Amino acid sequence: MPGVFQLPLGEIVDEARQAHDAGLQAVLLFGIPEKKDEHASGAYAENGVVQKALRAIKEKCPDVVAMTDVCLCEYMSHGHCGVTRIDGDHFHVLNDQTVDLLVKTALSHAQAGADMVAPSDMMDGRIGAIREALDMNGFAETGIMSYAAKFASVFYGPFREAAESPPQFGDRRSYQMDSANADEALREVGLDIDEGADIVMIKPALPYIDILWRVRERFRKPTAVYHVSGEYAMIKAAAEKGIVEERAAALEIMTSLKRAGADIIVTYWARELAKWISA
Ligand code: PBG
Ligand code: ZN
Numbered sequence: 001m002p003g004v005f006q007l008p009l010g011e012i013v014d015e016a017r018q019a020h021d022a023g024l025q026a027v028l029l030f031g032i033p034e035k036k037d038e039h040a041s042g043a044y045a046e047n048g049v050v051q052k053a054l055r056a057i058k059e060k061c062p063d064v065v066a067m068t069d070v071c072l073c074e075y076m077s078h079g080h081c082g083v084t085r086i087d088g089d090h091f092h093v094l095n096d097q098t099v100d101l102l103v104k105t106a107l108s109h110a111q112a113g114a115d116m117v118a119p120s121d122m123m124d125g126r127i128g129a130i131r132e133a134l135d136m137n138g139f140a141e142t143g144i145m146s147y148a149a150k151f152a153s154v155f156y157g158p159f160r161e162a163a164e165s166p167p168q169f170g171d172r173r174s175y176q177m178d179s180a181n182a183d184e185a186l187r188e189v190g191l192d193i194d195e196g197a198d199i200v201m202i203k204p205a206l207p208y209i210d211i212l213w214r215v216r217e218r219f220r221k222p223t224a225v226y227h228v229s230g231e232y233a234m235i236k237a238a239a240e241k242g243i244v245e246e247r248a249a250a251l252e253i254m255t256s257l258k259r260a261g262a263d264i265i266v267t268y269w270a271r272e273l274a275k276w277i278s279a
Contacts, residue, residue: 001158001229002236004268006032012053013060022274026065028118028266029053032164033075039083040075044104051112058113067145068109070102070119070130079160079167081121081175091170099126106130106144107137116143118201122150122175128195145224145264146197149185149211152176155204155230162229185211186218193221199264204228206253209260216261224264225257232268247276 007015016027031050033042042048050068057066073081082098084091098121106117107130117134119126127146134142152173160166177184185208189200200219202212203226216223235253239246250269257265267273 001162001233001268004158004162004229006162009049009052009056013056016057016064016066017061019271019274020061020064022271023278024270024274025264026067026116027057028067028069030069030163031074036075036077038077040072040101040105043070043072043075044101044108046108046111048108051108054109054112054114065115066113067116067118068114070106070109070117071121072098072101072105073121073165073167074163076165078169079165080170081172082123086169093123093175095123095125098123099129102126103129103133107133107139110134110137110139110142114142116145116198118145118147120147120150120203122147122177125195127192127197131196143198144196145199145201146192147203147226148189148192148197148200149208149215150176150201150203151179151185151208153179153204153207153228153230155207155228157230158233159229179207182211182214186214189215189219193219198222199224201226201264201266204231205257205265206231209256212257212262213260216263222263223261224266225260225262226266227253227257227268229268247272251276 019027029050033049054066057064071081073079078084080093082093084093102119102121109117127144192200199222201224202208202215205225205227212225235249238244
């Protein structure tokens with residue numbers, strides 16, 4: 001993915017410090033374990049890569065707001081976001097077993113110092129379960145940013161390649177949302193808020209800008225939007241071909257997301273934007 005790199009643990013503190021010094025409010029961590037397995041054990045290991053990164057960041061630059069993506073796909077050998085069962089030609093993602101592992105993962109992130117956890121799996125009931133586990137274990141202050149309206153999208157391709165997590169069979173349509181269904185998006189967001197989400201997120205960004213606007217208007221909750229890998233890579237590719245100018249395109253897109261109601265934008269341009277905006 002152009003301009004995006006997997007970082008070794010030894011570089012994470014510098015990267016976080018530079019982001020902070022550039023004026024960015026927060027970083028969002030994703031992990032790639034040494035080994036993937038059928039239980040995603042790297043996701044909730046006390047010495048997992050994200051847990052180690054959190055402890056390093058919190059020790060060396062405690063002012064950085066550290067958020068973590070909570071999902072199993074990067075840690076599962078099959079690349080799905082949950083525990084799967086195969087029945088002949090079909091496979092199922094087992095919702096409740098998955099939620100148990102997500103809760104363990106979120107709790108291990110909180111214990112390692114995460115300020116906020118961001119579940120991106122789309123299982124039912126996970127926000128409530130994570131909230132309860134955090135509260136019961138002394139982490140009432142740890143926030144939850146929920147990927148509340150996450151659509152099944154072609155625009156996640158470059159991320160999955162970068163995170164080495166494309167599904168080995170089937171697709172994610174049984175747990176991610178149908179792009180034609182706006183009502184379901186609003187319902188999912190409402191449920192996550194009822195279950196205790198502090199911030200709700202819409203993802204991808206531009207193709208779902210109507211959803212962003214409606215969610216912000218209806219719920220009046222802090223609302224985030226994730227400008228995803230494919231959206232970003234398209235502009236990069238177009239810029240390389242001389243079709244658009246990258247900086248102007250990025251600023252126009254970010255402005256449109258703000259205009260549509262985004263309080264928080266997750267973007268691979270963050271570091272460059274901080275420079276462009278302050279220049
Ligand atoms: C993990 C996760 C994904 C993204 C963020 N968290 C991949 C997916 O759902 O396939 C995608 C981010 C991007 O494309 O930039 N579930
Ligand atoms: Zn996932």
